[in-house]
Amino acid sequence: MTPRKTPIKARTAPPEVRRNQLIGATINCIADQGISGTTLAAIAKEAGLSVGLANFHFKSKDALLSETLKHLAAEHRDMWLRDVQRHNLSNADKLRFIVSAQFHPRICSRRKLAVWFAFFGEAGYRKTYRSISSQIDMERQELCAELIESIIADGGYAKADAEQIALTMEGMFDGLWLNMLMYPAKFTRERAAHQVLDYLGLVFPRHFAV
Amino acid sequence: MTPRKTPIKARTAPPEVRRNQLIGATINCIADQGISGTTLAAIAKEAGLSVGLANFHFKSKDALLSETLKHLAAEHRDMWLRDVQRHNLSNADKLRFIVSAQFHPRICSRRKLAVWFAFFGEAGYRKTYRSISSQIDMERQELCAELIESIIADGGYAKADAEQIALTMEGMFDGLWLNMLMYPAKFTRERAAHQVLDYLGLVFPRHFAV
DNA sequence: TTATTGATTGAATGAATATTCAATGGATAA
DNA sequence: TTATCCATTGAATATTCATTCAATCAATAA
Numbered sequence: 020m021t022p023r024k025t026p027i028k029a030r031t032a033p034p035e036v037r038r039n040q041l042i043g044a045t046i047n048c049i050a051d052q053g054i055s056g057t058t059l060a061a062i063a064k065e066a067g068l069s070v071g072l073a074n075f076h077f078k079s080k081d082a083l084l085s086e087t088l089k090h091l092a093a094e095h096r097d098m099w100l101r102d103v104q105r106h107n108l109s110n111a112d113k114l115r116f117i118v119s120a121q122f123h124p125r126i127c128s129r130r131k132l133a134v135w136f137a138f139f140g141e142a143g144y145r146k147t148y149r150s151i152s153s154q155i156d157m158e159r160q161e162l163c164a165e166l167i168e169s170i171i172a173d174g175g176y177a178k179a180d181a182e183q184i185a186l187t188m189e190g191m192f193d194g195l196w197l198n199m200l201m202y203p204a205k206f207t208r209e210r211a212a213h214q215v216l217d218y219l220g221l222v223f224p225r226h227f228a229v
Numbered sequence: 230m231t232p233r234k235t236p237i238k239a240r241t242a243p244p245e246v247r248r249n250q251l252i253g254a255t256i257n258c259i260a261d262q263g264i265s266g267t268t269l270a271a272i273a274k275e276a277g278l279s280v281g282l283a284n285f286h287f288k289s290k291d292a293l294l295s296e297t298l299k300h301l302a303a304e305h306r307d308m309w310l311r312d313v314q315r316h317n318l319s320n321a322d323k324l325r326f327i328v329s330a331q332f333h334p335r336i337c338s339r340r341k342l343a344v345w346f347a348f349f350g351e352a353g354y355r356k357t358y359r360s361i362s363s364q365i366d367m368e369r370q371e372l373c374a375e376l377i378e379s380i381i382a383d384g385g386y387a388k389a390d391a392e393q394i395a396l397t398m399e400g401m402f403d404g405l406w407l408n409m410l411m412y413p414a415k416f417t418r419e420r421a422a423h424q425v426l427d428y429l430g431l432v433f434p435r436h437f438a439v
Numbered sequence: 440t441t442a443t444t445g446a447t448t449g450a451a452t453g454a455a456t457a458t459t460c461a462a463t464g465g466a467t468a469a
Numbered sequence: 470t471t472a473t474c475c476a477t478t479g480a481a482t483a484t485t486c487a488t489t490c491a492a493t494c495a496a497t498a499a
Contacts, residue, residue: 053352055265069448140350141263143343194404221431279478
């Protein structure tokens with residue numbers, strides 16, 4: 020038998036593997052039980068690891084939760100950033116990609132929506148959570164505002180206010196997410212994306228044909 | 230000394246008074262500490278009552294939280310229903326009142342927003358939430374759809390889809406609420422209401438002048 | 440092989456918390 | 470006044486949970 024580099028079930032694994040394993044388990048637990056129902060014991064069981072290991076790889080349960088939120092935020096950011104950075108895209112197309120990333124199945128599965136809103140629910144009194152999600156929200160919102168600015172200049176939409184439109188988009192993003200979580204039958208991913216694009220079609224008819 | 234009907238500090242009070250006192254304290258606690266940080270001891274202290282009394286007037290902590298959610302939902306519903314039922318209002322005016330109720334200071338103070346999203350975020354209460362407020366949400370949404378339908382008929386907006394527009398409004402309502410909670414400096418009540426009205430102005434220019 | 444390092448375990452600990460309930464006290468009726 | 474009825478209290482109980490840490494195990498270096 021030749022030795023393997025990656026045995027099927029090694030007892031030990033590099034820290035990064037364990038961290039991802041624990042973060043994934045945390046996402047599942049929060050989706051199923053909410054944040055208050057998410058105990059270290061439940062996370063450990065879900066991950067197939069021991070309780071002690073969670074405190075070994077993360078400093079505390081609190082840290083594990085923060086890292087989980089950071090993970091989701093980074094995943095979302097990567098999604099739209101990768102698309103938008105491609106060359107040969109018009110500004111309108113870039114905006115279209117941002118919308119489509121917002122409602123990508125990988126980003127807003129029911130499971131992940133549940134986790135996002137679990138954190139939003141705590142954000143009222145936890146600065147940590149607010150600042151983690153504000154970092155990526157601001158970045159995206161500023162990019163949207165710039166793109167919209169260019170579109171306004173390009174299309175001669177005299178009366179349009181770029182920042183206001185960007186804020187409205189941001190509002191629609193979150194509101195549609197919430198409605199998808201609460202009423203999945205009525206609010207689907209496709210429909211949500213369509214609603215945002217319809218709005219853009221109203222504001223910029225020459226760039227987003229209806 | 231004549232006997233008073235309402236002494237300044239009666240030791241006992243009718244159940245309804247105590248219940249409201251406890252619900253108010255629960256709102257404050259959730260806003261300050263989140264649902265998981267809201268202990269019966271904290272609620273009792275905030276209300277200036279004893280722990281046992283909370284379990285006496287409500288069956289359990291869970292019941293107290295559910296009643297708190299019902300209280301908020303009813304308060305919101307009363308607000309827009311009262312305005313909309315007034316006579317001599319055009320359909321567009323009724324819609325305007327629904328928007329203004331949504332962003333009324335009494336309804337969406339930062340404190341209460343924190344409580345709403347605390348409930349949205351807790352998986353355990355999501356079902357409770359749906360059973361309590363899906364009726365109320367649907368009621369408002371259907372009313373909006375009817376009003377919009379009439380406006381479309383009235384204004385000859387051939388291409389408009391009433392249900393789609395109602396859903397978009399619903400999405401904006403929730404999304405703007407979330408953004409007001411997360412970024413209070415950027416999203417104010419006035420601005421949020423303005424954004425929804427701007428959207429309506431785009432869709433129905435003859436009914437909602439820009 | 441043996442020693443060293445670092446990952447992993449889970450029982451033990453202590454803190455926090457929901458719920459219960461026997462005792463208390465104030466209001467009302469007789 | 471006296472008796473009755475409830476609202477009210479808060480200490481006691483039982484449970485749950487995060488965190489710690491000494492012991493174990495696997496991999497790698499020597």
